[in-house]
Amino acid sequence: MEHYKETYEIKKKIINSRLNDFKRFYSEPVSWVFSNNKMKLVELGKNDNERIFEELSFCLLTANTSAAMSMKAIDHIRPILTKGSIQELSKKLIESGYRFPNKRAEYIFEAREKLQKEHNVDIKSLIENRDAKETRDFFVDNIKGLGYKEASHFLRNIGVFGLAILDKHILRTMHENNMIEDFPKSLNRKRYLEIEEKFKEFSDILNIDMDALDLLLWSMKNGEIMK
DNA sequence: CCGACAAGGTCTACC
């Protein structure tokens, strides 16, 4: 347990800077760009809905792929995200070397159609005036391809904090520290919420904020502070 | 060189 605190002290600065990036994303007109294996925030002249939809798409791409692969993929499809057909999106994903071009192109396309038709694309209004957990439920229930892990990831990336991102690295760490009995193959809603509470306890014990702890643990398994 | 395996999960079908 103690080495988490020690590592946190070492990485505190970069972790907080990344958390600040997520907050910036919420309030400023910036988008993520991934090049030369580095991520940075830049102004691309996009409105909130485009930027947020881009982040949603990124999270739809991220499930069961490497972080680098999904970032490379999102850079390839960015120009056609708001207008491309399933076939066009799929083609761009194939060009980028992405693993699941067909299914994920479908998910992105369906998400875009649904948000446009049923919610007039105003994604921020779906987030504001709503509890973070409620918002997550909404996205999980309404966006095909987005489960609890990726919905939490999406919200964290756009500056909505306080949700646990229970990926295999976090779950393994929790298992290693006897916070959970076994290493779950899959999580339903009930189980996800249970383990999320345990992650909060973990965060309290270490006295490290949940969102910071997520970045810390992930980086300790992968050597990097990503997003 | 080549087979095995892992890379920020989620959906569907079936029991």
Next chain:
DNA sequence: TGGTAGACCTTGTCG
């Protein structure tokens, strides 16, 4: 109703 095997799929790394 709740649980899980199989599909999705390509690239890079390791022995």
